[in-house]
Amino acid sequence: MKDPDTPSLFPEPAAPPPEAVAAPPGTPTVARVITGLSLDREFDYRIPPDLLGRLRVGHAVRIPFGHRRMEGFVTALADHTDYPAALKPIEAITRPDPLFDDTMLRLARWMGHYYAAPFEAAIAAILPAAVRHAGADFRRLLSATRVPGAGPTPDEETALRRRSPKAAAAWDALRDGATLTAADLARGTGVSLDALRRLAARGWITLAKAPALRNPADRLEILPTTPPPLTDEQTAALAAMAEEMASPTPGVTLLHGVTGSGKTEVYLAAIQMALDAGKGAIALVPEISLTPQTMERFRGRFGDTVAVLHSQLSDGERHDEWQRIASGKARVALGARSALFAPIRPLGLLVVDEEHEPAYKQDETPHYHARDVAVMRGALEHCPVLLGSATPSLESYRNARAGKYRLVRLTKRIDRAVMPDIRVVDMRLEGEKKSGQGRPLLAAELVEAVRARLARGEQSILFLNRRGFSTAVTCPDCGREETCPDCSVHMTYHRSGDFLLCHVCGARRPAPSKCPDCGSPGIKRTGTGTQRIESVAQALFPRARIARMDSDTTRAKDAHQRILGTFRRGDIDILIGTQMIAKGLDFPNVTLVGVINADASLQIPDFRAAERTFQLLTQVAGRAGRGDVPGEVFFQTFSPFNPALQCACHADMDTFYDQEILMRELMKYPPFTRMTTVLLKGPDASAVDAAAQTVATRLRAMLPPAVDLKGPAPAPLAKAKGQTRVHLLLFAPAARDYLPALRALQARPHLPRDVTLTIDVDAHSLM
Ligand code: ADP
Ligand code: ZN
Ligand code: ZN
Numbered sequence: 001m002k003d004p005d006t007p008s009l010f011p012e013p014a015a016p017p018p019e020a021v022a023a024p025p026g027t028p029t030v031a032r033v034i035t036g037l038s039l040d041r042e043f044d045y046r047i048p049p050d051l052l053g054r055l056r057v058g059h060a061v062r063i064p065f066g067h068r069r070m071e072g073f074v075t076a077l078a079d080h081t082d083y084p085a086a087l088k089p090i091e092a093i094t095r096p097d098p099l100f101d102d103t104m105l106r107l108a109r110w111m112g113h114y115y116a117a118p119f120e121a122a123i124a125a126i127l128p129a130a131v132r133h134a135g136a137d138f139r140r141l142l143s144a145t146r147v148p149g150a151g152p153t154p155d156e157e158t159a160l161r162r163r164s165p166k167a168a169a170a171w172d173a174l175r176d177g178a179t180l181t182a183a184d185l186a187r188g189t190g191v192s193l194d195a196l197r198r199l200a201a202r203g204w205i206t207l208a209k210a211p212a213l214r215n216p217a218d219r220l221e222i223l224p225t226t227p228p229p230l231t232d233e234q235t236a237a238l239a240a241m242a243e244e245m246a247s248p249t250p251g252v253t254l255l256h257g258v259t260g261s262g263k264t265e266v267y268l269a270a271i272q273m274a275l276d277a278g279k280g281a282i283a284l285v286p287e288i289s290l291t292p293q294t295m296e297r298f299r300g301r302f303g304d305t306v307a308v309l310h311s312q313l314s315d316g317e318r319h320d321e322w323q324r325i326a327s328g329k330a331r332v333a334l335g336a337r338s339a340l341f342a343p344i345r346p347l348g349l350l351v352v353d354e355e356h357e358p359a360y361k362q363d364e365t366p367h368y369h370a371r372d373v374a375v376m377r378g379a380l381e382h383c384p385v386l387l388g389s390a391t392p393s394l395e396s397y398r399n400a401r402a403g404k405y406r407l408v409r410l411t412k413r414i415d416r417a418v419m420p421d422i423r424v425v426d427m428r429l430e431g432e433k434k435s436g437q438g439r440p441l442l443a444a445e446l447v448e449a450v451r452a453r454l455a456r457g458e459q460s461i462l463f464l465n466r467r468g469f470s471t472a473v474t475c476p477d478c479g480r481e482e483t484c485p486d487c488s489v490h491m492t493y494h495r496s497g498d499f500l501l502c503h504v505c506g507a508r509r510p511a512p513s514k515c516p517d518c519g520s521p522g523i524k525r526t527g528t529g530t531q532r533i534e535s536v537a538q539a540l541f542p543r544a545r546i547a548r549m550d551s552d553t554t555r556a557k558d559a560h561q562r563i564l565g566t567f568r569r570g571d572i573d574i575l576i577g578t579q580m581i582a583k584g585l586d587f588p589n590v591t592l593v594g595v596i597n598a599d600a601s602l603q604i605p606d607f608r609a610a611e612r613t614f615q616l617l618t619q620v621a622g623r624a625g626r627g628d629v630p631g632e633v634f635f636q637t638f639s640p641f642n643p644a645l646q647c648a649c650h651a652d653m654d655t656f657y658d659q660e661i662l663m664r665e666l667m668k669y670p671p672f673t674r675m676t677t678v679l680l681k682g683p684d685a686s687a688v689d690a691a692a693q694t695v696a697t698r699l700r701a702m703l704p705p706a707v708d709l710k711g712p713a714p715a716p717l718a719k720a721k722g723q724t725r726v727h728l729l730l731f732a733p734a735a736r737d738y739l740p741a742l743r744a745l746q747a748r749p750h751l752p753r754d755v756t757l758t759i760d761v762d763a764h765s766l767m
Helices: 102-114 119-126 154-163 165-173 182-189 193-201 232-246 263-276 292-305 315-326 337-341 370-381 394-401 427-433 444-456 530-540 559-568 609-621 643-649 653-667 685-702 735-747
Strands: 030-035 043-046 060-065 068-078 139-146 205-212 252-257 280-284 306-309 332-335 347-353 385-389 406-410 421-426 459-463 472-474 492-494 499-501 508-510 524-526 546-549 574-577 590-595 632-637 674-682 708-720 723-732 756-761
Touching: 030 060, 030 119, 043 060, 102 119, 102 370, 102 735, 119 337, 139 182, 139 193, 154 165, 165 182, 165 193, 182 193, 193 205, 232 252, 232 263, 232 347, 232 406, 252 263, 252 394, 263 280, 263 292, 263 347, 263 385, 280 337, 280 370, 292 306, 292 332, 292 559, 306 315, 332 337, 337 370, 347 370, 370 385, 394 406, 394 653, 421 427, 421 444, 421 643, 427 632, 444 459, 444 530, 444 590, 444 632, 530 546, 530 574, 546 559, 590 609, 609 632, 609 643, 609 653, 632 643, 643 653, 674 685, 674 708, 674 735, 685 708, 685 723, 685 735, 723 735, 735 756
Parallel strands: 252 385, 252 406, 280 332, 280 347, 306 332, 347 385, 421 632, 459 574, 459 590, 546 574, 590 632
Antiparallel strands: 030 043, 030 068, 060 068, 139 205, 472 524, 492 499, 499 508, 674 723, 674 756, 708 723
């Protein structure tokens, strides 16, 4: 089949892909099918007489394939084939309803082309595995329903109530034609299965297996909320969305609102408008901010019509939530990245909260960016897209300034809440003051500020982006460093359990008490992680209630919610944590935020380091002073004059943007170019190097001169999980300049057996 032209996202104008080839008049006799095999091609099948006129695009079908049977999805209907031999017939439709429609199919095709990924991988991305896999179905449980028109006579009913009150209670619960599972009835009324069978035997109820939804929301009791009157700025933002919704060609709106300015309230109001117009909506949030608080706000406003899709759902729950959406019972999908593909029909609004979040980039093939695909889905469905952030990405901000996106601002915090007072603490001076004793981890000013909070019963957050106790373990005598044998990183010392852990591959070994090489007992543990801050804080504030939240303390299901719940109730004075606590939390009693190492993200080897730092610091600082008491924030740093830090300190997006955009333009970095990484990895370093050279030579021969190809060079993470990693970087003025070469490479990588290749279009990580 011919490649459809690949439209590109910004900075080129976003144009929807051409319409899919329409089925010619007359009943199609040929169906094109994609399978799950990594073949990146579709196959033609004959439509047997019993399926003529019934088969539709998106249907799951059983097909003969070689000597096997397998399931595939119909991607097109036609009345002829180019296949030279006789076509095999489709055997059956395996699921009653199509799993995707034409628009989603076009979106998948676009993703496959734009992200240089096989088409079947793009199909897999738009359909959750729990839905895609054959056998995925509703759980069928024994359920009871009243038989219409039947039931006990008044005398019989009186007798029933006397002799068998539980059965009578079950009978009552089934009033209004409800279907309830036997298990639910037993839980609610104590009725036994035998008692239900007796009701059935008298012809009053039926007992049969029926699809039962696994609704994760059942476990939570949500109080309905009413929308607050909007502020003037919120009203203006909503008016802008109303205009977009009314427009025949709605566009993208960037909502730039400082932390706590009421962006979420604008999303909720805009979603309500979409619902009022008879349409549905999708709201994407980064997984990490998909907190119970966020879910409650959505459920409180929209009740059962919200389906929540997040990574902690079981496959069954995911399947059921998806079906609730597909069947139209749920009209609002709230979720992380992949909720973007929720089958909301018709779609009236797409919201992407915290649009700058790197978590929107998928880390497997296709390496799509959910915000960018959302913009494309919006264009395909003529649906407005609302991107929100306190710290928009340079890409989106540039589009807004250039007039491609509509820019709406919320400049003030809600109510009387004022922006926190931010101070930069120069840790170099801190060291001098205490010379002789080593540098303290918490500056004296910060310690004082925490003390004042403890005295007033207010809460503090201490933020550090590294977990563990110390991040390097070295021998001062022979210089031995404890590194992971399989990864090019230091092992982190974890004090609870006294072991060394590799944060890349998870390998662990006992912490040595003396140097394994020279026997020296003076092993040094340097570099600070959250565990060390916790122990320092415990020593400094012995009476404070301290909790730590990082991926070590939140491994158990619901641990995340439990810690935040305790914090909210005020049973924790000081919360210490990693980026898990940086985003989206709204705790009015938090009046102090201390950032232990504000420089940490400046050191990552990435041209986005300054942008990430600015965003992270602004977000963390935004956790302070969201209630009536003004907040105070400390940034501990060794580079106090760094522009990203200074701008975050003054919440000055525009100055930061102006400086950073100049640098990007000068260096020819995104958003002035598109950047793609090609990563090669394998267990044998020389095979990987050789393959990388071959790939570079092939690419150079195919690429137009406008594309700048850098490398091959060892990736910053040169080795991970025993695999050597070598990468190439491609910078192109526009995606179309390198996509043909990348697609050719993806289709025929010609690699030695144990070398694998990953193409990451618009890469967001250079590691
Ligand atoms: P953001 O998403 O910008 O961080 P939120 O929407 O979470 O801000 O709003 C911050 C706080 O202000 C929340 O507690 C929210 O319930 C409250 N809030 C938002 N808009 C209003 C309003 N118009 N009137 C009263 N309270 C509001
Ligand atoms: Zn040693
Ligand atoms: Zn490792």
